[in-house]
Amino acid sequence: MDIKFIDGGITAPTGFKAAGVHCGIRRNTSKLDLMMIMAATECTANAVYTQNTVKGAPIIVTKANIADGKAYGVIANSGNANTCNADGEEKANAMCALAAGVSGYAPTDFAVASTGVIGQTLNITPIENSIKALYADLDSDAAASDRAARAIMTTDTVKKELCVQIDIGGKPVKIGAIAKGSGMIHPNMATMLGFVTTDAVISRAALNKALSYAVGESINMISVDGDMSTNDTVLILASGLAGNDEITEQTESFEVFCLALTVLLKKIARMLAKDGEGATKLIECSISGAPDIATAKRLAKAVIASPLVKTMIFGADANFGRILCALGYASVGESNTVFTDNVDVTFMNGTTILPVCKSSAGIAFDETEAKALLSNDEILIDININMGNSSAIAWGCDLTYDYVKINGDYRT
Secondary structure, three states: OOOEEOOOHHHOOOOEEEEEEOOOOOOOOOOOOEEEEEEEEEEEEEEEEOOOOOOOHHHHHHHHHOOOOEEEEEEEEEEEOOOOOOOHHHHHHHHHHHHHHHHOOOHHHEEEEEEEEOOOOOOOHHHHHHHHHHHHOOEOOHHHHHHHHHHOOOOOOOOEEEEEEEEEOOEEEEEEEEEEOOOOEOOOOEOOEEEEEEOOOEOHHHHHHHHHHHHHHOHHHEEOOOOOOOOOEEEEEEOOOOOOOOEOOOOHHHHHHHHHHHHHHHHHHHHHHHOOOOOOOEEEEEEEEEOOHHHHHHHHHHHHHOHHHHHHHHOOOOOOHHHHHHHHHHOOOOOOOOOOOOOEEEEEEOOEEEEEEEOOEEOOOOHHHHHHHHOOOEEEEEEEOOOOOEEEEEEEEOOOHHHHHHHHOOOO
8 A cells, every 4th residue: 555645734635724823822922822724614523632530621622512523623722731720611612612703613613722831721812812813824735734733832842744645446535634742741642732634535433443543553652751641632634525435444445544544643653752852862662572462562651651761761871671670560460471581672773783682681782882872863672572473662752851951940
């Protein structure tokens, strides 16, 4: 199957426009802080959210608004998470009403999202004052997707924006995405917002299944700092304007669509992990030889989430014992299964391969070579636990001094 990465982001799929403006929630006037995505037709919609029991008001409102599986668009702000506020739902509903007022649709036709500081009351006035300018900014070109992507950034240093194109029954089908996330990121969603658009004709059940699977293989396999956020949302809108035969769970085209969405979100996941707050290195952990996929995922997550592994990578110190430690505590409570009896660990970067552990015992390696390998900005930790045929990949980043600095004065 040919999956092509193309330009255009969320506006590349047929039927979508996007916008991004500075409305004044953020003090820095050079930072965009309000965005909108609008569809030319009613979309099939679905979303997945944080598993944190403390959820932002926008999640509660979005869940209600897309409960029927339909939406025309989304409005989102950065700079304030609208979470842990007495009037949070009121403000989230107000944002939807403002979007409805300029578009002519109903407030319940919109999803809503917010990201930024938790526990501070969201001032709705800047959004009210800028809603007409935001709507006027809507466009279907690549620059509009760029503006929307930048408007949801908080401590991100780079935008996350991609689009893929596949062939479904002779029709070109596009899937575009923008996302944000840099800190408070941990497996099972993070302080990240992701908005996906597609022009595929696809049933609601098939779209739900595809999104759930793709997020499970991508966004849910990253960790920056072990903190699970309150506002995480990945929303997908399908305009159905590509003209393909409807994709259902029973069709071969479902596998094609699902794979393309997974490939897209995996690349987004790598971008999110690499742009972790204060990060200097991307860590990819590949687990093989696991007895089942669930175990492989749990072990991979444990390694990339370990503060000691993260600091090890930051210091370019090949202290593989920390990896075995993480594998060991990840197995606690799993029917006394031990995943550290026959483990092989290899560090990789490009064509450079450095085995450091065989059968759970250290082997001789060149420390200078190890230091050089671990000094690269992308490190692969390849682990074979030799207990089965299942595998998984997770992504994280190193833990640096700058992470503490960024989060020590986040509000100020």
